[in-house]
Every structure is written in structure tokens, then in C-alpha cells.
Amino acid sequence: MASGKYRVMATTTDPQATNIRREFEGAVGLGDLRREARLVTISERIRAAPDQSFPDIMGTGAELTALYRFINSPSVTAATIMQPHVKQTTLRCAEAGRVVVIHDTSEVEFAGTVRRKGLGKLRSNSSQGFLLHTSLAVAGDGSRRPLGVLAAKTWVRESLGSSRDEVGRKRGGSSYADDEVKESNRWWELIDETENRLGGVAAIHVFDREGDAYVLLRTALDNEARFVTRMARDRVVLDRDGERIGRVSEDLIAVKTVVTLEVPLSARAPKSAPRSTDAPREARVAKLAIGAKKMRLAPPNYIDGDPESLEVNIVYVHEIDTPADVEPIAWVLITSEPIDTPDQVLAVVETYRVRWLIEEFFRALKQGCALEKRQLESYGSITAVLAIFLPIAWQLLLLRSLARTEPDKPAELVLTATQIDVLRAAVPNVPNSPTVGQALWGVAYLGGHFIKRQPGWIVLGRGLEKLLDLETGWRLGRAREKSDRS
Numbered sequence: 001m002a003s004g005k006y007r008v009m010a011t012t013t014d015p016q017a018t019n020i021r022r023e024f025e026g027a028v029g030l031g032d033l034r035r036e037a038r039l040v041t042i043s044e045r046i047r048a049a050p051d052q053s054f055p056d057i058m059g060t061g062a063e064l065t066a067l068y069r070f071i072n073s074p075s076v077t078a079a080t081i082m083q084p085h086v087k088q089t090t091l092r093c094a095e096a097g098r099v100v101v102i103h104d105t106s107e108v109e110f111a112g113t114v115r116r117k118g119l120g121k122l123r124s125n126s127s128q129g130f131l132l133h134t135s136l137a138v139a140g141d142g143s144r145r146p147l148g149v150l151a152a153k154t155w156v157r158e159s160l161g162s163s164r165d166e167v168g169r170k171r172g173g174s175s176y177a178d179d180e181v182k183e184s185n186r187w188w189e190l191i192d193e194t195e196n197r198l199g200g201v202a203a204i205h206v207f208d209r210e211g212d213a214y215v216l217l218r219t220a221l222d223n224e225a226r227f228v229t230r231m232a233r234d235r236v237v238l239d240r241d242g243e244r245i246g247r248v249s250e251d252l253i254a255v256k257t258v259v260t261l262e263v264p265l266s267a268r269a270p271k272s273a274p275r276s277t278d279a280p281r282e283a284r285v286a287k288l289a290i291g292a293k294k295m296r297l298a299p300p301n302y303i304d305g306d307p308e309s310l311e312v313n314i315v316y317v318h319e320i321d322t323p324a325d326v327e328p329i330a331w332v333l334i335t336s337e338p339i340d341t342p343d344q345v346l347a348v349v350e351t352y353r354v355r356w357l358i359e360e361f362f363r364a365l366k367q368g369c370a371l372e373k374r375q376l377e378s379y380g381s382i383t384a385v386l387a388i389f390l391p392i393a394w395q396l397l398l399l400r401s402l403a404r405t406e407p408d409k410p411a412e413l414v415l416t417a418t419q420i421d422v423l424r425a426a427v428p429n430v431p432n433s434p435t436v437g438q439a440l441w442g443v444a445y446l447g448g449h450f451i452k453r454q455p456g457w458i459v460l461g462r463g464l465e466k467l468l469d470l471e472t473g474w475r476l477g478r479a480r481e482k483s484d485r486s
Contacts, residue, residue: 022084029080043391045057045063048468051462071384085390099201100204102206102207102357103190103206104362109127110372117379118156118378121158130154136394143406144357148394153186188219204228208229225336228352231333236298252316260289288319292348294311295314297310313337315333315349364396396460399443400440402414402440403440404454407435408436420439444459447462
């Protein structure tokens with residue numbers, strides 16, 4: 001949403017996941033110091049109850065009017081609101097030393113028959129919404145700790161488009177390549193934007209099958225941008241003289257397994273989305289055989305001029321000993337990363353496995369923050385609110401991710417000392433020095449979650465709302481006690 005370069009400086013930042021002020025303080029370009037203060041106030045109110053309606057969040061008619069006046073002001077843009085969070089994210093990336101940046105796109109759809117100003121069409125003429133492409137930074141040390149949003153881009157579609165040309169023939173790759181403005185341009189735009197903001201911090205960019213495009217991969221290689229993506233189409237393989245020798249699938253038959261890996265897979269319910277490619281599945285532990293090979297991939301025929309081939313590394317991941325009637329996992333990964341040793345091959349697979357975090361991020365945004373339920377009238381006001389929700393969704397993701405990946409770390413990593421005191425007083429069996437995992441279950445308990453299954457985004461948001469409300473009362477009570485003693 002914002003553009004330009006950021007100078008990354010080493011600093012010590014507060015790691016607590018519930019500190020929201022720093023993600024919004026110092027927004028430049030709002031045109032008024034009062035608006036800067038208003039942004040911080042609004043963000044704190046929304047953070048305390050991210051899934052609630054704006055009238056319930058703001059409490060009074062005057063505060064609600066102030067919120068609507070803020071998000072509808074011409075001086076308030078999504079890019080301006082996001083500036084402080086992007087800056088804080090770059091600082092966290094600098095401290096991490098190396099990062100994985102996950103890129104993905106999600107549809108943001110609003111129900112109802114009333115048309116909202118500036119929104120476009122999604123899957124049908126009656127649907128309305130916009131598309132959101134996000135670049136999420138994650139620590140590259142194996143902890144998978146979400147560090148924040150480095151870049152985001154939104155756009156609308158004026159029409160649904162067509163897969164056929166004016167005479168009814170199905171459009172091929174050359175037809176799409178001739179389009180001057182393509183949605184696919186967003187992939188490199190945001191990779192380039194995040195590289196500029198990282199200021200030399202080592203980064204690997206991860207994207208799914210939609211990112212398997214010749215122009216994107218060629219541009220990344222030319223600019224020495226590191227990447228891991230999943231192959232979407234069976235590409236032609238060339239020998240050193242540029243002669244065709246077959247396809248990737250044929251070449252992979254002889255690839256030897258260099259490492260095996262057992263991976264727990266969660267259950268996946270059937271999806272109703274028309275374009276969903278993920279089949280439902282039951283939870284299981286998958287045994288993966290992994291091999292790798294260097295390959296030279298041919299450019300598509302429709303690329304003009306004398307395009308170079310893609311000299312990349314291919315990592316082949318396939319499930320073995322699969323249960324009967326279960327579709328085995330099969331990934332073909334394209335990467336710029338080295339594959340000379342089993343550890344390097346395994347590192348590529350582990351890097352790609354980080355990609356699921358951005359799917360969780362979108363769930364936090366849509367469910368935990370109820371983005372698609374907001375009753376706002378225009379694209380401008382909706383994207384302004386989106387810019388407030390992006391850092392909040394990151395914090396929700398951070399809290400749940402740390403509880404999953406680092407559950408035994410001290411709860412001070414995600415909660416303030418006062419919040420821990422409140423949690424111990426309000427929730428049964430919370431120890432004096434709780435861990436991150438125990439803190440998460442305590443927050444989930446406040447949100448009405450009493451079972452062992454991982455709490456959902458709505459419950460987690462509700463629990464944090466109650467915790468922050470209790471913290472406010474706790475602080476007021478302590479202040480009153482201090483006043484009475486003096």
C-alpha cells in the first residue's frame with residue numbers, strides 16, 4: 001500500500017503481541033496531529049474487540065462519528081495508515097537477520113444487494129469486493145514467527161474478464177502476454193517493494209502455483225531475488241545446447257530420494273469456493289520422499305525475442321506408504337536455493353511449508369477481525385479500515401503461532417505483566433509464571449473455549465477483548481488503591 005525505500009536500523013523492539021500502539025504511532029501524511037492521535041485511539045479500540053461491530057467498539061455516538069469521519073477523510077489512505085506498521089516490521093526483520101516473505105492473494109467479498117461505491121466484481125456479476133495481495137514476513141530461523149506485513153496491494157475488477165477472444169476462441173498465453181496491464185504484475189511489484197524495504201536483510205520469497213510464471217521467475221533470477229514456488233504446469237526441459245529432452249515430470253522419474261520427512265497433516269474440510277483446488281482430507285502423518293535436480297526450463301513459445309531459459313533447481317516431494325483411497329501429496333518446487341546436500345534440499349521444503357501461515361493470516365483477518373462483515377459504503381473507507389486490521393490480524397496470528405511453535409516460552413513474550421496478573425486472577429489453574437501455550441488457553445477460556453482443540457479466530461479475538469477489558473478495570477482499581485493510600 002505504501003511505496004518507497006526504508007532504511008533498516010538495528011533496534012530493540014517490544015516483543016509483546018498485545019502492544020498495538022507502536023504499529024500506528026508516527027503515521028506521516030495524515031495532515032493533522034489530531035488525526036495521528038485519532039488513529040492510535042481507533043486502533044486500540046478495535047484491537048480490544050476486533051470481531052465486534054463499530055458501534056459496539058466505539059461505545060458512543062460521538063466516537064463512532066469520529067471513526068467514520070476519520071476513515072472517510074481524503075487525507076487518510078491505506079498507505080499512510082500502514083506506514084508505522086511497515087516500519088516496525090522492517091525493524092523486526094533486521095533483528096531476525098534473515099526472513100521468509102510469503103506472498104499470496106485473497107478475495108475480500110461483501111454480501112448484500114446494495115452496491116458499495118468503488119467495489120468490483122469477483123466470481124459473478126452479483127458479487128462485489130476487491131482483491132488483496134499481501135507480503136507477510138516470517139522469521140527465517142525455523143521458529144516461523146510472524147514478523148508483520150511488509151507490503152499490501154488492493155485492486156478491483158471492473159469486469160469478470162474472459163478466457164476467450166473476440167471471435168470466441170480460447171485465449172492462449174500469447175494473448176495474455178500482450179496485455180499491457182496484467183494482474184500477475186503484482187507478484188514482482190511486491191517482491192521488489194519488499195526487497196527495497198528490507199535494505200539488505202536476507203530474504204527468501206515464497207509463493208504458490210500462481211507464481212509459476214516465466215516472466216516472474218526470469219525477473220527474480222535476473223535481480224538475484226531468492227525464491228521457492230510450486231510448479232503449476234509441466235514445463236519443457238532443455239539440455240545444455242538448448243535442445244528439448246522432455247518434460248519435468250519425465251525427468252523426475254529418475255530422481256533419487258535423498259531425504260525422507262514425516263509431516264503431520266491437519267484435517268481439511270470440503271471447500272465450496274468454485275476455484276478451490278484443495279481436496280478434503282482426514283488428519284494423518286504423511287511420510288514424504290524428497291529428491292532434487294538442477295534443470296534448464298524452456299521459455300514459453302509466446303515470449304517475444306530470444307528469451308533465456310530458466311536455470312533453476314527442482315525439488316520433488318511425494319508421499320510414500322499412503323493409506324488406501326487417499327490422494328498422496330506431490331509437490332514439484334522450483335527454487336533458486338542450493339540443493340547440493342540433503343540438508344539444503346530439506347531446507348527448501350521447510351521454507352515452502354511456511355507458506356500455510358499466510359492462509360492463517362487471511363483467516364485471522366476475515367474471521368478474527370470480521371473484515372467482510374463491515375457495513376461500510378465505499379472502497380476508500382473499506383481499504384482504510386483494512387489497513388487498521390492488517391497489523392491487528394498479524395498480532396492475532398503471532399499469538400496463536402507462538403502457542404503452536406514455541407508453547408514453552410514465557411508468556412511475557414506475548415502478554416504484559418499486568419495482563420498475566422489478570423489472566424491468573426480470572427482463569428482457573430493459570431500458574432504464577434505461565435508459558436505462551438498456557439497464556440493462549442487462558443485467553444481462549446475467556447472467549448468461551450473450554451475444549452482441547454485449537455481455538456478458532458473468533459474465540460481468540462473474543463478472549464483478547466475480555467482480557468483487555470479486565471486489564472482496564474484492573475489498572476483503574478490499582479490506581480484507586482494507590483490514591484486512597486496517599
